[in-house]
Amino acid sequence: MSVISEEDVRGENLFKDINAEDDDWQPTEIESMCMNCHLNGVTRLLLTKIPFFKEVIVSSFNCTHCNWSNTEIQSAGRIQDEGVCYTLKVKTKLDLNREVVKADSATTRIPELDFEIPPFTQKGALSTIEGLLDRAVEGLEQEQPARLEADPEVAEKIGVFIRKLRKLKEVEKEFTLVIEDPSGNSFVENPAAPQKDEALVVSHFKRTVQQDAQLGLRADDDLGEEEGEEEPTGNDLDTMRGEVLAFNTNCPECNAPASTNMKLVQIPHFKEVIIMATNCDACGHRTNEVKSGGATEDLGTKITLHVTDVSDMTRDLLKSETCNVAIPELEFELGMGAVCGKFTTLEGLLNDVKDLIVSKNPFICGDSGVSKRVEKLRAFGVQIDRIIAGEMDAHVVLDDPAGNSYVQNVYAPDPDPEITIEKYTRTFEQNEDLGLNDMKTDGYQEEKATTSTSLKD
Incomplete structure (x- = not known):
């Protein structure tokens, strides 16, 4: 049995990295009551770190009396800045083997059956698509004997x-599986990584006030306060331009x-x-993030940079949080929100892509890694290194529907022969992802003034 030391209580060694060679990596055992036979059994707790999924329990x-067993996984890390929604088209039996991390705050839906598992009704689980279906069946079968006696028709x-x-x-x-998690801590495996998964759509969204309250990020009393929030004035923005503002937060790695x-x-x-x-x-963790200081542009922007020399790695680059990144030569595409907004260099962006796909991928770490998949992703990392070293010509495409991304023109103010910039009209789906379809701007100030007057009266 593992014993939690005073050093662990202070949080220094409470969560350990997964390491098969660590002899001290033992679970904590606690005697607890069995909910099936009400005699005492044993609960084992393992506090560890999984890449992407942060700290987990x-x-x-x-x-031993009735042989009943149960396992679950809970996130012990931070709640992500945005929620995430995975929409998977299950077309073959191979799709049932996809690994899934489902947090307890996630909603699971199968639209074809009009079936939904609400949030916080199941514990978090590390499973497969088939495992999620089996778990749903077991949950429905659990009360069937009682239903047969009470209401045979419903049963x-x-x-x-x-x-x-x-x-x-x-x-x-073919059927559709949707996992929507406002905490951003759920995942669905992409077996084609690093290539784009045609059957899987990943989208990120801003949480509603009600979702923040469900996750414990704000009190219930705060639900009606947003209407009274004031917009920043011109003087506030001038103050921000002139100085560095600091505010307290928690580290995304160690909390x-x-x-x-x-x-600004x-x-x-x-x-x-x-x-x-x-x-x-x-x-010692350090991170930076960039947010656009202006409005969403009328048109989307697609920037294509032809990387021909190692000197291109020093180009400044702004990737907004709404920007997709693609490298056609590697058949690679990274959706918006997978990497946060960054003001960096091209080399920095490519290193972030490599870390995201190769180093921090939870489905290739430890015992979960399949040899062919690991080999494929490591080969992708080698190709990224070749692009960074200038040994391979490639095109890096930044496709930003909001028009808030940028690549440095080293020939400015003259046109850059290696950069192609295209402006395009956003689709309905892109406007939906940006929250523009339901945004009302015409007559907003007049309506706001009328509402304020009526409230005062």
């Missing part, structure tokens, strides 16, 4: 639905108290942006 219960309808769920595992027809600095910066030949930088004294 893996718990396993086993009862029969649920029995028919259970058979429909089981039939999904045969994949005779220790840290400080984030924020400043004018990018030459482009626009104003807000740069935020966080430095943690506890673990």
Whole structure:
């Protein structure tokens, strides 16, 4: 049995990296009551770090009296800045083997059956698509004996639905699985990585006030306060332009108290942006993020840079949080939100892409890594290194529907022969992702003034 030391209580060694060679890497055992036979069993807790999924608590219960067992996984890390929604078209039985990390705050839906598992009704799990279906069937079957006695008609309808769920595992027809998680801590495997998965759509979204309250990020009393918030005035913006503002936050890696600095910066030949930088004294983690300081442009922007020389790696680059990144030569595409907004160099962006796909991918780490997949992703990392070293010509495409991304023109003010910039009209789906379809701007000030007057009266 593992014993939690005073050093662990202070949080220094509470969460350990997964390491098969670490002899001290043992679970903590706690005697606890079995919910099946009400005698005592043993719960094992393992506090560890998984790349992408941050700190997690893996718990396993086993009862020697009735042989009942149960396992679950809970996120112990920070809630992400945005929620995430995975929409998977399940077309073959191979799709049922995709690994899934489902947080307890996630909603699971199968639109074809009008089936939904609400958030916080199941514990978090590390499973597969088939495992999620089996878990749903087990949950519905659990009360069937009682339903047969109390209401046979309802029990029969649920029995028919259970058979429909089981039939999904045969994949005779294509069906859709949607996992929407406001905490941003759920994941669905892309077996084609680093290439784009044609069957999987990943989108990120801003949480609603109600979702923030569900996650404990704000009190219920704060739900009505947003209507009274004031917009920044011109004087506030002038103050931000003239100084670096600092505010307290938590480190995204170790969750220790840290400080984030924020400043408005004018990018030459482009626009104003807000740069935020966080430095943690506890673990040494450093990160920066960029937000657009201006409005969403009327047209989307697609910037294509032809990388022909190692000197291109020093070009300044702004990738907004709404920007997609593609490298056609590698058949690679990275959706918006996968990498946060950054003001960096081309080399910095390519290194971030490599770390995201190769170093921090939870599905190729430790025992979860399949040899062919690991080999494929490591080969992708080698190709990225060749582009950075100038040994391979490539095109880097920044496709930003909001028009807030930028690549430095080293020939400015003359045109850059290696950069192609295209302006395009956004599709309905792109406007939906940006939240523009439901945004009302015409007559807003007049309506706001009328509302304020009526409230005062």
